[in-house]
Amino acid sequence: PQAGRGAIGRALPRIKDVVEREELEYEIVETTTPGHAQELARAAVESGCTFVVAVGGDGTVHEVVNGLMGEEGPIAPDVVLGVVPSGSGSDFIKTFGLPTVPEEAARNLAGKNVWGALDIARVRFRGDDGKDKMRWFANIAEAGIGAHVVVSASKMPRWLGGRAYRLAALRAIIRYRPQAGHLDFNGRKGRGVRPDTPLEPGKHAGVFTMVVVANCQFYGGGLRVAPRAIPSDGMLDVLVGEGTKRDALAALRKMHTCRPRSSLSTWSTG
Incomplete structure (x- = not known):
């Protein structure tokens, strides 16, 4: 809810209205701490969810992507990633020409603007704590x-x-x-x-x-x-x-x- 300095919290009611008008089944789960979106995305996939939507900026998208990925690849290859931008930075969606207005992006979830396969890359690095780490990036x-x-x-x-x-x-x-x-x-x-x-x-x-x-x-x-x-x-x-x-x-x-x-x-x- 704090993505985009709280912008997502203000936009969420309008996003819900659009999704309900499109008659989409959905469940909203809000994050509470940094890294929480990754945990929620992974839990959703492990429970059988096949359509996970990141609502927020690039940081939220990054966390969700890592929640969808395991050590060697996707946890479930058939999972679809959706994005409704409402953060301080939304550069990821620009490559695809997706709407930057949250309500318009929410309408795309009904399948009116579908993108195909997406490459995901892996980076290994040493963190500030001196430990080796691995992250995925889209x-x-x-x-x-x-x-x-x-x-x-x-x-x-x-x-x-x-x-x-x-x-x-x-x-x-x-x-x-x-x-x-x-x-x-x-x-x-x-x-x-x-x-x-x-x-x-x-x-x-x-x-x-x-x-x-x-x-x-x-x-x-x-x-x-x-x-x-x-x-x-x-x-x-x-x-x-x-x-x-x-x-x-x-x-x-x-x-x-x-x-x-x-x-x-x-x-x-x-």
Whole structure:
């Protein structure tokens, strides 16, 4: 109910009215804590539910997706994921051209705008507690300055609204340090989209300001970071920033206007 700074709590009565007019059977289960949506989604699937709807922003969608997935894949392959956006960030639905107004999105649940298969990707990482973790993502995963901005903005006062991201970006210019690392494409040559250097099988080493792995096209409040990404083609678009911190932030700003991003290299897995 607190998604979108409480917006979902205000929109829920209108969403219920639409669903009832469409004569859909439904049960509303509200979250109470972070991570609760994942638990509820998993419980729904294990009880035999085949249509699970995430009502909220990208954070809610992410939790629900992880609730639908097990260690190696979907808990139930025939489960359908629906989304009614009503959060502070709803980038996932933009790739599909779905309505951003909750009531209009609720009408789609009746089958008037159906999307097919959706790729889900797995990421393994080491958490702040030093423990190895695994998560699934349907939209975009990132390491680098963009992720630093998101984490920093999430800790700022809610009354700042969209200004929190701008302040976090300024802070990132001062505090963030590019990280040395490598990209391993598991011995398969990528299909170059506009690479600055050819991607050969094996590892691509460098000092990175950002690495974005995209299944869908949008993130960060409307940034179209991967315009060629297709969420059902079995591939991921990989964007790599190896310039300065200012280059990376400038590239992110240009994504709002679809201008060229000379500081980023782009590949597709294949």
